[in-house]
Every structure is written in C-alpha cells, then in structure tokens.
Amino acid sequence: MKKIYLDNNATTSVRAEVLETMLPFFSSEFGNPSSLHWAGRAVSSHIEKARQQVAGLINCSPAEIVFTSCGSEGNNFAIKGTVEALKEKGNHIITTAVEHPAVLTTCRALEKQGVQVTYLAVDEDGLLDLEELEQAITERTILIAVMWGNNETGVLFPIEEIGRIARRHKVRFLSDAVQAVGKVPVDVQQAGVDLLTISGHKIEAPKGVGALYVRKGNPLTPLIHGGHQERNRRGGTHNVPGIVGLGRACELAGGELDDFQKRVAVLRDRLQQGLMAAVPDVKLNGHPQYRLPGTLNISFAYIEGEGLLLHLDMQGIAASSGSACTSGSFGMSHVLEAMGVDPMLGQSSVRFSLGRDTSEADIDYVLQVLPPIVQKLRDMSPFYQNTSGAAL
Amino acid sequence: MKKIYLDNNATTSVRAEVLETMLPFFSSEFGNPSSLHWAGRAVSSHIEKARQQVAGLINCSPAEIVFTSCGSEGNNFAIKGTVEALKEKGNHIITTAVEHPAVLTTCRALEKQGVQVTYLAVDEDGLLDLEELEQAITERTILIAVMWGNNETGVLFPIEEIGRIARRHKVRFLSDAVQAVGKVPVDVQQAGVDLLTISGHKIEAPKGVGALYVRKGNPLTPLIHGGHQERNRRGGTHNVPGIVGLGRACELAGGELDDFQKRVAVLRDRLQQGLMAAVPDVKLNGHPQYRLPGTLNISFAYIEGEGLLLHLDMQGIAASSGSACTSGSFGMSHVLEAMGVDPMLGQSSVRFSLGRDTSEADIDYVLQVLPPIVQKLRDMSPFYQNTSGAAL
Amino acid sequence: MYSDKVMDHFSNPRNVGEMEVPDAIGEFGSSHCGDTIKVFLKIEDDIIKDIRFKTFGCAAAIASSSMMTEMVRGKTLQEALDLTNEAVAQALDGLPPEKMHCSCLAADGLHKAINDYLQEKK
Amino acid sequence: MYSDKVMDHFSNPRNVGEMEVPDAIGEFGSSHCGDTIKVFLKIEDDIIKDIRFKTFGCAAAIASSSMMTEMVRGKTLQEALDLTNEAVAQALDGLPPEKMHCSCLAADGLHKAINDYLQEKK
Numbered sequence A, B: 001m002k003k004i005y006l007d008n009n010a011t012t013s014v015r016a017e018v019l020e021t022m023l024p025f026f027s028s029e030f031g032n033p034s035s036l037h038w039a040g041r042a043v044s045s046h047i048e049k050a051r052q053q054v055a056g057l058i059n060c061s062p063a064e065i066v067f068t069s070c071g072s073e074g075n076n077f078a079i080k081g082t083v084e085a086l087k088e089k090g091n092h093i094i095t096t097a098v099e100h101p102a103v104l105t106t107c108r109a110l111e112k113q114g115v116q117v118t119y120l121a122v123d124e125d126g127l128l129d130l131e132e133l134e135q136a137i138t139e140r141t142i143l144i145a146v147m148w149g150n151n152e153t154g155v156l157f158p159i160e161e162i163g164r165i166a167r168r169h170k171v172r173f174l175s176d177a178v179q180a181v182g183k184v185p186v187d188v189q190q191a192g193v194d195l196l197t198i199s200g201h202k203i204e205a206p207k208g209v210g211a212l213y214v215r216k217g218n219p220l221t222p223l224i225h226g227g228h229q230e231r232n233r234r235g236g237t238h239n240v241p242g243i244v245g246l247g248r249a250c251e252l253a254g255g256e257l258d259d260f261q262k263r264v265a266v267l268r269d270r271l272q273q274g275l276m277a278a279v280p281d282v283k284l285n286g287h288p289q290y291r292l293p294g295t296l297n298i299s300f301a302y303i304e305g306e307g308l309l310l311h312l313d314m315q316g317i318a319a320s321s322g323s324a325c326t327s328g329s330f331g332m333s334h335v336l337e338a339m340g341v342d343p344m345l346g347q348s349s350v351r352f353s354l355g356r357d358t359s360e361a362d363i364d365y366v367l368q369v370l371p372p373i374v375q376k377l378r379d380m381s382p383f384y385q386n387t388s389g390a391a392l
Numbered sequence C, D: 001m002y003s004d005k006v007m008d009h010f011s012n013p014r015n016v017g018e019m020e021v022p023d024a025i026g027e028f029g030s031s032h033c034g035d036t037i038k039v040f041l042k043i044e045d046d047i048i049k050d051i052r053f054k055t056f057g058c059a060a061a062i063a064s065s066s067m068m069t070e071m072v073r074g075k076t077l078q079e080a081l082d083l084t085n086e087a088v089a090q091a092l093d094g095l096p097p098e099k100m101h102c103s104c105l106a107a108d109g110l111h112k113a114i115n116d117y118l119q120e121k122k
C-alpha cells in the first residue's frame, strides 16, 4: 500500500545524511566527551561543532546553546529555571492559551506552587492581542512565553513585536520554536528573544535530543542538576550521536530554508485549495497568511475527526487531529477551543503537516482519497442533510 | 597504536546487537509512538517491549518503569519529584557524602529552597554506618537516597538492609543503580527500594536514554511536564531508538550477568594484584570485597593522577581519575575525601573500569606499561625518596 | 488500539441510514464528548423488524452503533431494553478503557427510542 | 586540551633532578591544589649556571616547571626574578584557563630559591 506521511509536526524521519553523521558515534567513537583520554577527545570537538551548527541556524553564539533531551525538557527548563532564578524579582508569567502542553502543564504545575500565570486569549484566527499582552505585564512579571509557531494550526506569532514589548518592560521572553526552527527563518537577535526551544525530531534529527537557547546574562537554575556538562547548566552525559545529528540537521535545514519554505507552502496550498474545492462545508483553522508553510488544519463539518483519520490511515495516509475523544471537553483541542471554534467543527478537524519529502503526487493522492471518505462519514452522520451547507 | 579502554564506568560503546536493534527506528520506523496511524502503531509496541525488558532485569512490573534521557534526569526526577509530592509530609532527605553529583548537586540546590539534607559519612573503606543512618531518620524524613554501587571506587552498599530500615520507618528509598544494573544482580523486590535509577550508556545502550523505576503507590511530581507520555509522568516525545536499545541491552545483560560478573572480577583482580606486585607504595581505595566486579581505584603515592593518566593515554590506555586539578580542595574527589584518604594519596588515584570486551591481553599490557611510567613520575616528584616506602 | 471487530464495524457499518416512516426514533447525545446517535426502528408485535442508525462520533461510537443494530434486530423490545452497553462493547471484543463511554451511546440511543415508543403507545 | 609545547615539556621534562651541593634551594607548594615544586640552583656571579627541579603536580605544573628552567638557565638573578608566571604560560603556547594557576608554581618556586639565597648572602 502507498504510505503517505503527512504528520511531520508530530515527528519526522531521520534524514539519511543526519543518520550517516551520527553512526560513528555509537560504537567506534563512543567516548564520553567529558573524558580527557583519546576516547573522550575524539568526540568532544564534535559536540562543539554541533553547538556551532545549531547556533548558526538561529544566529546566536555557541556558548548560548544548551543541549537537552527534547523540546519538552527545554520548555520546562526555561520556565522552571526562570521562576527559580528570578524568584526575588517576581512570580508572574504571561503565556497564551494555545501553547504546547509542555508549556501549559508546566505553568499549571507552577500555579499550584504559588506562581501567577496569565493565559492570553486568541482571536478566531488564533492570533494574540498585543495590547492585552502589554497590559498584562506587572512589576512582578518575570517571563513572557509565546510560541513561535503553533503545532496544531501552524499560526505564526509576531515574535519581533512581542520581543520589543518584552525589552521595553525588561521582561525575559521565551519562545517555543520547536515547530518553527528549520522551517521558517528564526533569528534570535532580530526577534529579541532571551530563551528559545528547539527539538531535534521535528527537523529530521533523531528523537531524544533538543536544545535551548539561553541569551547571555539570563541565568537559569538547572532543571537537571549534576556534573559540569554544558557549563553546569545541564547535568548528564552528553547524547553524542543525538547532538551531532541535531547539529547536522540544523546545518542542512539552514542551507535549504528558502527552498523548503517555498516548496512546502506550494504543496500545502495545493492541498488546501483542492480540499476546499472538492468538499463542501469545510473550514480552515488558523490564520490563512500567518502560518507555518507546511501546516494545514481543516475541519470537515458533520463528522468526527477520528473516523476520518482512521479511514485515511487505512488508505496509507498518516495525518493527525488535535481532537481526541478521550481528552474531554467535547474532544476538542485546547487550541481550537481557545480560538472559539464551534465544538462540533472542532471535533471534525484534521491536521496535515507536510515535510521535506512530501511530493505533488502525495497531495494528489490525498485529494483523490479524502472526499469520498468524508462523504461516506457524512452519510452516516445525524447532523448532515444532503442539501445543507448553511451550517457554516 | 593499541587502544585499551578501561573507563567503562564513564561510558561504554554501544553493543553491536543493540545498535542493530535500534537502527530501523531512525528512518524506516520513525513514527511517534503516541500517533494512532500506521507510523505510530509500528513503534508503540516496541516501546512496551523495551519496558518489559528493562522491568525484567530488575524484577518489577513494566508499568513501574518511566523512560528518561539519562541517569542524571532519573536522579533529579526521583528526588525533586519526591520533595514536591511529599511536601505535606516532610522536608528531610538522608543521603551519603559519596553519591554521584547528580544526587549531591540536586540536594544542595534543594537545601537552598529550605529542604534539610543529611549527608552520611563513610568509613575508610567507603562504607556506611547503618545505625547512624537509622538514627538520622526523623518524623519529617521523606527520602533516603543511597547509591547501589559507587562510580569511583565501585563500593557496593548494603541495599537490602537499608531497604529494611526504610520500610520499617515508612520512608521512601531511592537507589542510584546506574553503575550496578547489568553488572551485579539488582532485584527491586528483594532490595525493597521504591525508586531506582538506570542509565543506558553505562551498559552498552546508547547515550541519551535511561529509566527510573517508580514503585507503584509512590507518586512523583513530574520533572518534565508535558503531554501524556509515560502515563503523564514524563513529557516529551519518546526517544524510540534509545528506548529500544536500552531494552535490548537490559535483556542481553540479564542473560549474561553471572558470566560477566565472574569474568570481569577475575580480570580486575589480575590487574589489582599485578599492579600491587609491580609497584611499591600503592593503596587500594574502596572496600576490597564489597565492590563492583569491574572497578579498581588505586593510588600511586608521590605522584599526581593526571600525569599518570596522560602517560597511559599516550600508550593508548584510557582510564580516569576522580581527581582533577580544577576541582579545588586539593584536587581530590569528594568520594576519596569522604573516605578520609590522605590528600596527597587522593590526588594520585586512578580508576580502571573494565567492560565486557576487556581481555587478559589488555590487562597484561597495562601491567607492562604502567610501572615504568609511575617510576618516571616518581623520579620527578619532590616527595619521593628512592629508599622510601614507609610513608604508607 | 481497536480490535478487529471494531475496525470491521467501523469500516463497514451495518444498517446505516434513516427510515421514511419509522415506528420509533431515538436521538441521544453523550454529554461526555458530544457524540450523537439517531436510531430508527420498525416494530411489529413488540419485535424489532428493522433498524437503522446515524452516528456522529469516533470509531468506537460508530462500531458500537453498528454492532448494537445487529444485536437487536429481530429481538423483542424487552430483550432490546435488556441490552447493556457492556454487552455491546463485549461483542466488539472490548474497547480501549478511555473509549468505553462511547459504547454507551448505542444502547442509550436504542433505549431512548423504545421508551419513547412505549410512552406514546400508553 | 593542552598545547603541543605543554605535552612536549610534560613528556620530556628538561632539567629534572636534584643537586648534590646547590647554591640555592626553593620549595613552593600551591595552596590551591597542593602541587609542589622544588628548585635547585647553581649560581655564579649572579648568574644561574645550572638549574634542576622536582615537581608533584598535573601536566601543566610539570611542563611549567620544565619550561621555567629552560627560560632562566644562563640568566642573571634579576632577570630570573623578573620572570612572571604569565611569561611561562605564554612560552608554553598558553594553558587552559582552569590550569593557569599551575604555572604559578614554577616562577614562585624559582623566586623563593633566589630570594632565600639573596637573604642569606646579606
């Protein structure tokens, strides 16, 4: 069966060049980079090379990169580490209602410990009111956390403007850029962010490695205390193959960024337009312009997302849904809920996320397979009247 | 040049069978195990298989295993997660002066937040006074953290007895078993531990993966908040290749444990006896019997460890030293310091840690190469008199 | 995640549709997740002669609906009222724990239709 | 980690040893890490005619000692007193930052020997 993977926001396959770069570091170059002997020396320079490669992609200095095990660790480290390091200064965090669970769950856990958190609302396109953001800042605000690009809808936030606001009020600014780095230009100087989260497996590096950018002069209390690794910022023996892979992936992504963005956006738009032309009563979720190039979140009225996903899966198409009948609250994703999407439409949403390997043929296959599935499920739906269309 | 790796306590090379098991999960089976489509389903069962393999090695149920990114994360998670989860109950931790920095630095950071920590002393063999341990327990004690085997000296602690004390006083018991699992029998039921730390790269699994055993009924506050992974205990996309590799390594280690222990102990004893016969004025650090089978920590009086290590390195022999001229306190390791080792002897210590691949020829090479190096350095030392020997 | 039976009933649901002149209609929406079923019955001599359904919901909800219709067609109203959600789930070789509530829909929708019918007849 | 020069002087240290009848001896121990040097001088007309050392310490300490002896042999006492630890480190093409203190040993031991010698002569 044809296998078409359109869930690249969930994870990506490790790129051949990246795996090739990693392979020697499992068995032949296996040393601990903290060791001074031949086995350690053989690898430590590769860690520093990877640090430069990551730094190069986001325009920071290598010393500002701390290697982590994933995007979730990066977000936890940035937020909890700031709360602990700045506890004399204040205890208020401003974030958005549409962050990834790694940010939201962390904030909720901190609330139980007395930290105050403002969750900014978004409008129906998924965008923030920047005045509201600025007004939320108080004397006690220690951190603003706004993601670069949303994982479910692809919505891109005005990071530069938020960076200016944060600067103006001298508040630290964290951006979870797990979905943005390697897909759109990310320049920490231009953006004025102080902390920025990266995860390897979203950009064809392996699972189990990530990085946190920590601007010089913004000390964090470690999340993982231990040895002297990462200049005392993150204990634990370095994941050498993972780090080397992340470096290579960043280098490759940087070199192809322009091309990638354009190519993927064209394919995404082809998918979007094709679906909208072939299927009535669909709704795009997320701002049509301010969006990651490869993400399409779309609702098919009258049916539930899971059924659609399962049928797509049976035809070899892997996509995903923020909705899950298990998550309560009418099974709608917290992101769509925050955007005020009608609960029924929220449940009918599907996310297609394209990758570097996605081809025109893949898109055309989806365009051929999907409409009859929707029709079949609609024919089964008590809410669907063949004549309808006014519901939207 | 001959390359002889005798630093297996620092890290190990990934075993061929383990790497082979991991390889498909980078590129062909790359799905996110949380995804419901074909790409996710293809890998999720392998995560559960690995969980069983790890659980099998330490005799617990798979649901009690939480995958982490390293031993340091495991220790931080176990300690900070207990402090947070049991803060209503108390705020006192009992540990030892010879734990790994991942435990000690965590405890020191917690002290700054008001947690009380007792660091138990050890005797000159590196062993604890269990009465002192029991007497240190108060109403407010929430955790006892004693490592299974010491990374520098190999000293093995009486975990079962400590487990009985912990049970008697209904205090949680964490054992950092990073150096013990896969090298000596570790049975969490028999030992009566509630939390146990494992790291992959010490047992021929890759760097970047570890596991924490969490006995049922001992909830921990997550260290890494995020999605629903690991039953809400550890957020972050699973490191699939790493986890699969850890599972396989545990399975292999379990099957070979008896053989490994015996073989490595014989080689270690050959090294120890050979060195003691060939070089006067040496001192064994750590209890001669209660010791990991592959660890030898030995001091060569009158000379500094670094010089010896560098000369060994030039001859292809990788070993290590707890001492480092950078770490202050006369460059002595905190472990030897806690054992009351004379500062001068402490600085002259070298750790040899053997692995599955260590051969008799390797040991004989060390026995041939090392004595003249020691002599050369001693001839350079202001403390050495050719006639001496009484100093010890 | 789902059993083969669930996947079979989800992919090829039996008795989907409406009826022009049903003897009974029941509509039931789960307050838990918004899933909704509409059940149409043809009843003769207290026996379910024909049954149709429409369901909005996840695969478990659709499969439960389909399985339910197979289980009660030809049965008496009392037998149908005795059908439990657990029985439907069991007939599907079980459902994932977090999906158990989705099987409620099917029996509940059926019972609603029958109870309304019996009410009206009184 | 170490420069080639450090590794050279560490592996083949120059002027290691003691003297039967030195004109001056200086012993200096770093309070920072316990490293210790012992310097032996043969002095004629305020000129260092010969020099030997023994050092307990890391590679940086040994290399600094060796380099120091090479730098002052044949020099006047005043020139030797002017030798700084930085100059020794520089002659070794630098030391890792955390090892800089190890070079202190060499010049300090030398100065101690010379100062004691001058003191005695007074």
Ligand SMILES: Cc1ncc(COP(=O)(O)O)c(C=O)c1O
Pocket: A235, A236, A237, B009, B010, B069, B070, B071, B072, B073, B075, B100, B102, B147, B149, B150, B151, B176, B177, B178, B179, B199, B200, B201, B210
């Ligand atoms: C006893 C002990 N605990 C913890 C650790 C930390 O393990 P990791 O390097 O995987 O974080 C180590 C190894 O460095 C160790 O030897």
Ligand SMILES: Cc1ncc(COP(=O)(O)O)c(C=O)c1O
Pocket: A009, A010, A069, A070, A071, A072, A073, A075, A100, A102, A147, A149, A150, A151, A176, A177, A178, A179, A199, A200, A201, A210, B235, B236, B237
């Ligand atoms: C926006 C965003 N942040 C954080 C994460 C967490 O990354 P990881 O799975 O590497 O922990 C993800 C992906 O799951 C994400 O999409």
